[in-house]
Amino acid sequence: MDRKPNLLLWALLAISTVTLALGAFALRTEAEATALGSGSTRLPQFIDLLSSDVTLPLSAQGRRLLLDSCDKAMQTSAPLVLRFASEAQRQMIVPFCTDLAQAAVETSGADSYAWLVLAMAQIRQGSVAEAERSIIWSAHTGPTESWIAEPRFELIQDHYDQFSSTVRAIGDADAVLLLPGNRGAVVAHRYVLDPAFRQRAQELIEKQPEAVQRRFVLLLRRQT
Known part of the structure; x- marks a missing residue:
């Protein structure tokens, strides 16, 4: 019992x-x-x-x-x-x-920042194909989060020649996302210091609204 x-x-x-x-x-x-x-x-x-x-x-x-x-x-x-x-x-x-x-x-699998950090580690190991896949997943899961787009933009520009056109397009999209806000200073800094990026960026910036272009010019002046 x-x-x-x-x-x-x-x-x-x-x-x-x-x-x-x-x-x-x-x-x-x-x-x-x-x-x-x-x-x-x-x-x-x-x-x-x-x-x-x-x-x-x-x-x-x-x-x-x-x-x-x-x-x-x-x-x-x-x-x-x-x-x-x-x-x-x-x-x-x-x-x-x-x-x-x-x-x-x-x-x-929806952690965009984790995908980006994984890409950083993979590129440091020389695993470019794996890094590309991780960057694509990062962009897919966090396309409009500027705090993630900033380091993603930097990573892509640092290794631009190693990446495919798909990943390069992600870097362009991140630059466009960053331009209107305070994080646009990162794009302006890269524009001043990186001649190769400067040439690519001119076409991107010319396609932006006039207000964004004026703000970018202001950000450039702050770099000097």
């Missing part, structure tokens, strides 16, 4: 234990991400994580913090803090970020 209540009690205890374990796991993974801090100040903590077994955070915000650290760590002009990292640590960045971004897109 007492066996059914006992079985029910043990089942409830088992469920509670599993729930607590999953909760502790989620808290730990989120804590690893949020402990990084913000901006470039998080890079020293990020470098320390490279040799750890880091689990992808469950929340979108936690994943974005880690992906943003990868973005900054893989920039062409390495942040100053990376110059003080050991050679072994620097060599770990790209494989770590590749695995992290791959896990993120497998978790959410």
Whole structure:
């Protein structure tokens, strides 16, 4: 007679234990991400994580913090803090970020930023075809998000000669998206410093509304 209540009690205890374990796991993974801090100040903590077994955070915000650290760590002009990292640590960045971004897109195929960070890692590894596919997915899942379009535009321009006409067109679309807003300064900066882009950009800018063209001229003046 007492066996059914006992079985029910043990089942409830088992469920509670599993729930607590999953909760502790989620808290730990989120804590690893949020402990990084913000901006470039998080890079020293990020470098320390490279040799750890880091689990992808469950929340979108936690994943974005880690992906943003990868973005900054893989920039062409390495942040100053990376110059003080050991050679072994620097060599770990790209494989770590590749695995992290791959896990993120497998978790959410609509994560445009994760696709972009994956493309950054792939291009650093010389995997141009894979990087192109990731850029296309990034543009497909986040075509109008200017905060993603900005680094995507920069990545495409940095490796313009390596990419197909499809990916180059994505770079053009990102430039057009950025021009009217404050992030248009990135396009203006590239226009001033990159003669090859300047020649391509003139045709794009001439097709924009007059108000956008005037704003771009203003942005160019601020570059000098």
